[in-house]
Amino acid sequence: EVQLVESGGGLVKPGGSLSLSCAASGFTFSSAWMTWVRQAPGKGLEWLGHIKRKTDGGTTDYAAPVKGRFTISRDDSKNTLYLQMTNLKTEDTAVYYCATGSGGDRWGQGTLVTVSS
Amino acid sequence: QAGLTQPPSVSKGLRQTATLTCTGDSNNVGNQGAAWLQQHQGHPPKLLSYSNNNRPSGISERFSASRSGNTASLTITGLQPEDEADYYCSAWDSSLSARVFGGGTKLTVL
Numbered sequence: 001e002v003q004l005v006e007s008g009g010g011l012v013k014p015g016g017s018l019s020l021s022c023a024a025s026g027f028t029f030s031s032a033w034m035t036w037v038r039q040a041p042g043k044g045l046e047w048l049g050h051i052k053r054k055t056d057g058g059t060t061d062y063a064a065p066v067k068g069r070f071t072i073s074r075d076d077s078k079n080t081l082y083l084q085m086t087n088l089k090t091e092d093t094a095v096y097y098c099a100t101g102s103g104g105d106r107w108g109q110g111t112l113v114t115v116s117s
Numbered sequence: 118q119a120g121l122t123q124p125p126s127v128s129k130g131l132r133q134t135a136t137l138t139c140t141g142d143s144n145n146v147g148n149q150g151a152a153w154l155q156q157h158q159g160h161p162p163k164l165l166s167y168s169n170n171n172r173p174s175g176i177s178e179r180f181s182a183s184r185s186g187n188t189a190s191l192t193i194t195g196l197q198p199e200d201e202a203d204y205y206c207s208a209w210d211s212s213l214s215a216r217v218f219g220g221g222t223k224l225t226v227l
Contacts, residue, residue, distance in 0.1 A: 035216075037162075045154070045162065045205050047216040063215050097161055102216060103152040103207060105173065107161040 002026040002106040004098050009111030016088050022081040022098030022108060030076040033102050036083050038094035050102050088115045121146065121206055123219035130227045133196050137222045139189040139206030145217055149209045151189035153182055156203045201226045
């Protein structure tokens with residue numbers, strides 16, 4: 001069974017940094033493209049970016065609002081996906097989901113990030 | 118960042134058929150097709166369809182997707198109470214090199 005478990009969310013002040021993790025199991029992690037998506041309270045889904053599998057170059061693509069502030073990485077030896085977030089703004093407050101594939105085949109339960117002073 | 122356009126809400130009766138639409142342009146829906154996701158309140162999204170009308174295993178045949186030009190559609194037949202949820206479309210946008218989502222449609226089953 002595919003399982004994705006996000007962790008690392010919490011309260012952070014504007015301008016601060018936070019790192020999220022997504023522990024994967026139940027599938028061959030190294031063969032999967034992986035994606036981060038967020039959802040602000042009461043709002044819709046927002047794609048943040050993805051990282052390709054190493055055989056496809058292991059490269060990343062990002063949404064314009066987070067490019068340069070957010071970094072997606074992966075450790076295939078640990079079956080873990082990461083999202084490093086810097087210079088956080090209040091509008092980054094959201095539930096952050098990791099998902100398999102570029103389109104979101106399977107999703108984790110999400111972790112809440114609150115950016116507030 | 119440009120997104121896809123979905124009607125905010127659709128209401129239909131029990132056992133009726135609902136068709137949800139998602140309009141983009143030639144860089145996204147018209148070129149790459151669309152995926153559809155369902156999200157119940159308080160839960161993560163679930164993929165219903167990808168590349169226009171491919172259903173992951175376990176997804177009911179009552180859900181079918183199609184595309185005409187730059188507009189994708191999700192048709193849900195025989196509406197059930199559990200179909201009441203938010204539905205999102207998404208597509209890869211080749212001009213942005215990014216995936217874009219629609220704003221979501223809240224489906225109410227009367």
